[in-house]
Amino acid sequence: MTLAFTICSINYLAQARTLGDSLRRTNPDYQYVIGLVDKLSTANLPADLVPDYPMLEVDKIGIPDFQAMCDRYDITELNTAVKPFFIDYFYKNRPEATAVIYFDPDIIVFQPLTELNKALETNSLILTPHTCSPTPDWERPNELHHLNTGVFNLGFIGLRTDKIARAFVDWWKERLVYECRIDLCEGLFVDQHWVNFAPAYYQNVCIDKYLGYNVAYWNLHERQFSQRPDGTWLINETDELRFFHYSGYNPFRPDDISKYQTRYTFSQRSDVKPLFDLYCRELLANANEQYTKYPCVYIKPPTIKRYQRVRKAIKLPINRLISLLQHR
Template sequence: MTIAFTICSVNYLAQARTLGDSLQTTNPDLQYFVGLVDRLDGVTFEPGYEPNYPLVEVHTIGIKNFAGMCDRYNITELNTAVKPFFFSYFFKKHPEAEKVIYFDPDIIVFQPLTRLLGHLDHHETVLTPHLCTPIEDQKTPNELNHLNTGVYNLGFCAFRRSDDVLSYVKWWEEKLRYECLIALCDGLFVDQNWMNFLPLFIKNTFIEKHRGHNAAYWNLHERYFSKKADKFVINDKQSLIFFHYSGYDPRRSELISKYQDRFTFDERSDLVELFAIYHDRLVQNGNEYYRQFPCRYIKPEKIYKYVRVRKALIVPLRKLVAALDTH
């Protein structure tokens, strides 16, 4: 048995449903779950918006001192900090599951995961790097950004049950209990930099460089898309297995991602259909409806404090850089 899961709060359930629909179509044998960093008590969804995939509420999986994590983290940090705890939960709750795969909710799986599952037959873990070839400009993101935020993208990772894997996940839990912060000056970017250690701690790790896995805004410089026989193909060679629509907002559909400035849709017409598909599926799955739900674990004053503190740090730094650029 193989489990695939994602993690989100209620406001991202349209994305989680879209991912689930794509897995159900392409990989119907996988058991899909949504790890919910939110609470459903007191929530009644309107007809048509009841999620049709199992929701596992985070307070039910037995995280020690979870309330302290809620106090320390903003919504992004909290949703990433619980990832190893959900891996532990699924391995323990489902002893029949030999393989557990995590996907960020803002992903569509386009093809069967045959290659990935084959890797897990022979390796204990699978990761995808942010990029496989150098970047030739200074736009965002570039190699320096990836040095800050991690070599591997944690929108995807896969584990096969083994003693080494379970030990690593326990170690990862303890790191993320306190150190799952967006704090670049401290060498931290949520859960990602900790994963730099995985190929060192578990030598039987496979680094998947096939361009069809975890295609996203950060590797568009090396991946161009076309269609052959109704299937998306990358660089006229490799099938697109899954695309990660990180930073895409259907309310600002003119942007590929709010996190990049390298490409526009005018420059990359090969992306237009890929993003139109995602936009339509999010709308159909209730994106505007779910966005109205605030996460029950994040207090409004904490959100304000988070924004205020980061503005206090970022704005002076930007002014300093601008001043240096003029000299």
């Protein structure tokens, strides 16, 4: 049995349901679980908003000292830090699962993942690169962003239930207890940058470059879209679209491909527009507007740093002294 799961807070349940619906259509043999970084008891969702998929709350999976992690991390960091802890929970509590696949909630699966299932029979880990070829310009995102934040996108990871994958998950968990922060100068970018180590540390890691996987704004430059008469989406007229990742897309701003990219507008990429229109419709039909009103119980008010000028003035002589010492 393959267990597919996602992680989100209640405000993203429209996305998680849309993903679940797509898996039900395309991969009905998968068991799908929503990992919830939120509390159902606090939200008290009305019956029509309770998803038709099993939900597993993050405080139920036995993360050691979870409260301290909540205190340390902001909502993005927390939502990503718990990923390997969920995988570990499934390894320990769902022994019938021969493979575990993580999808970000903002993904739609379009096709049966037959080749992926096959690849998971022999590979311990399956990773998908942000882009399989050089980026064409220095618009956002470009190769430098991927160097700073990780060459693989961790909106997807496939793991076989084996010794190597377990060892990787144990190592990943340990890293994320304290270092799932965003601090590019220190080499840190949530859970994702760490996964660069996977092919260096482990031998049985598949870097899957099939162009139909994890299609998103970061790889549009190498992927052109068309449709067969039967409706199947094709990429570069060869690879079938298997799953699309709508990262940074907001259905209330349907004219923006993603808030994180500057390379394309829909007028330049009309080929991809119908895929976003489809997502917009599905999200709205899945009560996106209602869900977004639920604040996450783990969210902290953002820390506002006051007196930046005062801080700068204090640091000026310290920096002079450092420079003096460094230049001998």
